[in-house]
Amino acid sequence: MAAGIxxxxxxxxxxxxxxxxxxxxxxxxxLIELIVVMAIIGVLLTISLPRYFQSVDxxxxxxxxxxxxxxxxxxxxFHGDTARWxxxxxxxVERRYLRAxxxxxxxxxxxxxxxxxxxxxxxxxxxxxxxxxxxxIGNGLDGTPYSQW
Numbered sequence: 001m002a003a004g005i006x007x008x009x010x011x012x013x014x015x016x017x018x019x020x021x022x023x024x025x026x027x028x029x030x031l032i033e034l035i036v037v038m039a040i041i042g043v044l045l046t047i048s049l050p051r052y053f054q055s056v057d058x059x060x061x062x063x064x065x066x067x068x069x070x071x072x073x074x075x076x077x078f079h080g081d082t083a084r085w086x087x088x089x090x091x092x093v094e095r096r097y098l099r100a101x102x103x104x105x106x107x108x109x110x111x112x113x114x115x116x117x118x119x120x121x122x123x124x125x126x127x128x129x130x131x132x133x134x135x136x137i138g139n140g141l142d143g144t145p146y147s148q149w
Contacts, residue, residue: 054141064106070102071113074092075129085129085130089132106134115129116131117129133149134147
């Protein structure tokens with residue numbers, strides 16, 4: 001061992017480790033740093049949340065349009081097969097043109113559909129379902145009422 005080294009290397013490493021651990025426990029974030037980070041998070045949320053909610057509304061409207069198209073297609077197929085309009089929407093399910101009545105994605109339930117009867121001059125029959133509309137109250141993102149879709 002050299003005469004100039006007073007403590008072995010392992011003691012020097014232990015001292016450095018203790019010194020670093022002590023300062024690691026003392027160090028932290030200042031209040032101003034935390035406030036700045038919270039302000040940045042607030043600005044990001046302010047920008048992103050309206051877009052998120054608009055995309056949720058848009059997806060509900062797309063689902064509603066898809067469900068309306070599916071039911072209208074089933075009504076047309078029923079009319080093409082039987083030469084009459086279905087009496088109720090439930091008849092489409094019973095005759096297996098639909099697996100189940102789809103849920104109105106705006107109202108969240110399946111029993112708010114509005115059945116539109118055929119005109120009275122179409123073959124003399126005024127009973128049945130010729131078209132279907134949503135029973136949701138309100139307007140879509142394009143400004144048209146849901147009941148006119």
